[in-house]
Amino acid sequence: MVDLTDRVALVTGASRGIGRGVALALAEAGAAVAVNYRERADAAEAVCSEIAAAGGQAIAVQADVTDADAVAAMVKQVVAELGGLGILVNNAGIIADAYLTFMKPEAWREVVDVSLTGAFLCTKAAVRPMMKGRWGRIVNMSSDAGLMGDLMRAHYSAAKAGLLGLTKAAARELAGQGITVNAVAPGIIETDMTADMDDKRAEAMMSMIPLRRFGVPEDVAGLVVWLCSDAAAYITGQTISVDGGLRM
Ligand code: NAP
Numbered sequence: 001m002v003d004l005t006d007r008v009a010l011v012t013g014a015s016r017g018i019g020r021g022v023a024l025a026l027a028e029a030g031a032a033v034a035v036n037y038r039e040r041a042d043a044a045e046a047v048c049s050e051i052a053a054a055g056g057q058a059i060a061v062q063a064d065v066t067d068a069d070a071v072a073a074m075v076k077q078v079v080a081e082l083g084g085l086g087i088l089v090n091n092a093g094i095i096a097d098a099y100l101t102f103m104k105p106e107a108w109r110e111v112v113d114v115s116l117t118g119a120f121l122c123t124k125a126a127v128r129p130m131m132k133g134r135w136g137r138i139v140n141m142s143s144d145a146g147l148m149g150d151l152m153r154a155h156y157s158a159a160k161a162g163l164l165g166l167t168k169a170a171a172r173e174l175a176g177q178g179i180t181v182n183a184v185a186p187g188i189i190e191t192d193m194t195a196d197m198d199d200k201r202a203e204a205m206m207s208m209i210p211l212r213r214f215g216v217p218e219d220v221a222g223l224v225v226w227l228c229s230d231a232a233a234y235i236t237g238q239t240i241s242v243d244g245g246l247r248m
Helices: 017-028 041-053 068-082 105-133 144-148 154-177 199-207 217-227
Strands: 008-011 032-037 058-062 087-090 136-141 179-186 239-242
Touching: 008 017, 008 068, 017 032, 017 041, 017 087, 017 217, 032 041, 032 068, 041 058, 058 068, 068 105, 087 105, 105 136, 105 154, 105 179, 136 154, 136 217, 144 154, 144 179, 144 239, 154 179, 179 217, 217 239
Parallel strands: 008 032, 008 087, 032 058, 087 136, 136 179, 179 239
Antiparallel strands: none
């Protein structure tokens, strides 16, 4: 069992899906958790209530991760209310399917902004309190799309591949401060993001997954928690897929 007692974690996009699963698992391991959301305050509060009911500590923190001032204020709030910050999971992300030739530049910017610029802004803001404690864990939620490229998702694939560059650069830069930076690349995980996949595509994808099932948020959360543990202290700059073997 991983023990994260006395650690403080911030998970972006934790009101739903994978982020929610990660927040619950970090709290179960003993961390105090800040549950970030953009719009759905009720969902974020429900995650906090679930954590509190299980004996853990959590606060909901609103911020659009693409807004530098909002992100800085959020990190300040987390440090003030939870007493520090040692773990950052850059999980917030969106999709907006479109073929490349029809993709609007605004859609490109929005998707890249949330996944990639958002991770940069949150990392930049969170590193200072981590340096103070001379300990930190940053986990970036990439995607198999960033490794393979995904149909109708040029922006998303580019942002998720960009996250891998950010992961490696940050890992090099922050290693001397006791901060590790790694990326997780989920395959197809059952969340709101994948809920409207049509049957034909679902069947085609399933046939390519050796473990013959789609993932659930808990599959991803287990790896994230482990990367935040002392057992993973000598692992940095890496990308690990959680995809049932899809991308071997
Ligand atoms: P999801 O169910 O759609 O949830 C998205 C979360 O991100 C929500 O909590 C949402 O907050 C938050 N969010 C969106 N834009 C934001 C912004 N600008 N600022 C702050 N929070 C924002 O997504 P998911 O499937 O759990 O995906 C989570 C991450 O895993 C994403 O980065 C995604 O790209 C990645 N991923 C997912 C899969 C998959 O198959 N599901 C596969 C590979 C990678 P609100 O609730 O307030 O809107």
